[in-house]
């Protein structure tokens with residue numbers, strides 16, 4: 001099969017779910033997709049993302065501390081983060097943001113503080129953001145409006161409303177759509193996917209989680225981005241090839257270090 005003009009803009013190939021067959025999955029990505037971005041969630045996974053990017057020409061890395069890992073982040077990590085950004089294949093700060101759902105050991109105030117600090121590093125280094133937002137729409141939007149007016153990024157696996165999307169569109173942001181947009185009962189995300197202009201759409205899997213239909217419940221993998229894009233094309237009444245090409249163009253505009 002020929003390679004598709006399609007990137008998985010968000011996949012965690014560092015996950016232990018890929019320990020049994022990681023090399024084969026990478027081979028499958030190389031044969032079927034144009035590339036992928038592996039975001040980091042802490043020190044270890046950011047280093048892993050950079051290691052994959054060094055080993056595979058079609059893999060790019062993002063680096064950062066995920067809100068669920070924030071209680072283990074220390075001040076020195078900010079210096080480390082800044083240093084990593086000079087790596088040619090580090091294309092974004094992420095994934096960073098707020099998670100008010102999985103918040104047992106990450107107080108919301110600490111999450112907000114570390115999110116803002118990482119936004120400042122995005123500004124210093126000139127890189128875009130990959131944002132994780134779970135049940136924290138209001139606070140994220142407020143922080144971006146106050147602290148990141150001059151920055152852009154993508155809301156990975158966007159779960160906000162059409163109203164919030166309108167605000168983000170004005171600010172120049174992008175929207176990542178993944179497996180959840182293929183679930184027929186996911187009315188909210190499907191409404192947004194129908195609404196958002198073609199030049200702001202990215203596709204992703206968030207592998208190994210959130211597997212698209214018809215494989216929901218099984219382990220996810222980056223090549224399933226094709227299923228996400230095909231579903232989106234059907235929903236929007238456009239050709240899948242056209243939408244894939246548009247999403248790749250968008251990805252290279254946002255993540256400008258990817259040529």
Ligand SMILES: [Zn+2]
Nearest residue numbers: 010039095206
């Ligand atoms: Zn993720």
